[in-house]
Amino acid sequence: MTDWLMALAQTLLFVAMAPLLGGWIKRVKCHMQNRAAPSLWQPYRDLAKLFRKHTVLAANASWIFRATPYIVFGATVLAAAVVPLVAVNLPTAAIADVIVLVGFFALARFFTALAGMDIGTAFGGMGSSREMMIGALAEPVMLMAVFTLAMSASTTNLSEAVTYTLNSGLVLRPSFIFAALGLMMVAVAESGRIPVDNPATHLELTMVHEAMILEYSGRHLALIEWAGQLKLMIYLVLVANVFFPWGIATEMSPDNLAKGLVAIAGKLALLGVLLVTWETVMAKMRLFRVPQFLGFAFLLSLLGMLTRVVLESGL
């Protein structure tokens, strides 16, 4: 029973902290680009403002358009429940593995793309087609990286994989390094960050994610934006906890949990700085160069798997 309560608390923490991470990334980015930075709590204020506002629906919006924000947010929250944040061995982690996680993301993406086309504006359809192209290329990379991990840990369950990495101590695995790099590139592409998409622009030529949700307003927009922040956090937590699991709580004692909380906060802050540095030195790339970017990410994951087979087996 307490385990389930812990799992619930962890998921709530995940959902509550996602805007904070977004605020932290925005703040670091502003500092790095010599701009005045908004407060860390600004994303919460934005969400609160959007929740208070009226929702404007197009006259020809179908039920898909109205249901999509809830489906997207629900799928992303369920995905967050699967990922170990502060502690491992929670019951929610045991019922779903990482393939289900990819499935949740695919479900959310599918409905966002449908909603983009539902209203019938030119932008929505364009954004949907771009999003599906990126998604189709990014998904195999993520699965490949995960399978590399699964080959070493002999499981696709995230909690068990984290425990495996934790127990084997410091081992220099070439496959993990390549898989981590591939996963980071996918994280950048999937959460619509800079070389692939720019989250802060409404320029017609470059929009991908923004183009699909252009017609949303009020609480619908709030839910979708929140889900976006949550998705970025899920990816960063995946990278942080699967490849560098040190500090995560393995038992449910308060001091262990506190240690896990501090560890994950530190790791996420560090990854956020890394992401911002990467975004600042990179330029947004042309849409038609995105397949090349993701092709390189696929190559990294493939190399991870190949080095797993060639170098790390039969020792």
Add this chain to the structure above:
Amino acid sequence: MELGQLSLYDQAILLFAAIVLFTSFVMLAQARIVPLIHTFAWQGTLLAVTTALVAYATNHPHLYISAGMTFLLKALLIPWMLHRLAVRLRIHRDVEAVAYPSLTLLAGGGLVIFSYHVALPIVQLSALITRNTIAVSIAVVLLGMLLMITRKKAISQVIGFMSIENGLFFAAVVSTYGMPMVVELGIAFDVLVAAILFGVFFFQMRASIDSLDVDRLNRLREVDR
């Protein structure tokens, strides 16, 4: 046996071998000349580090000399010469049009699998700690060949050729802990002489056909009709 049971140095050898393989792929994907030369220099550096690690982990001090020589020649001297050549030929800002970049990378992945398949019988016979990296060294050789095949500019082909030599040297280090010193010295100077000769050849080529595109060498006539 698990990877975790090896000593940290043996793990580091495997890690650096994997990164050497990675630099080969980066060279395949890199279309600009100067970054290509830099990646080649990094491959030389990593090769030297791997050789030094093998020397330390297996207690073969003569490999330190090979490592030092590799570093001087392949990480410093040859890249410097190629870079100077590129600047003097005014091609250092050129971007080469690589046909089918993604397909080339996938073909590279296929080559790695092929070399793993080829090296498997050798690996089963050997008892060396570095035996798993034999497949990687064969892959580096084949990837260098792929680089030569896919590129048209003479300077990229030279880098592919040097990368093949890197792979051969790597194979010698990991499968037999280095060649006899005489052979190694001979090859090192051969490579150096080749680098100098290629420089002369580039200038000749540009003087006669006004380009470094080797496909133009297929034409027999001086003037197009």
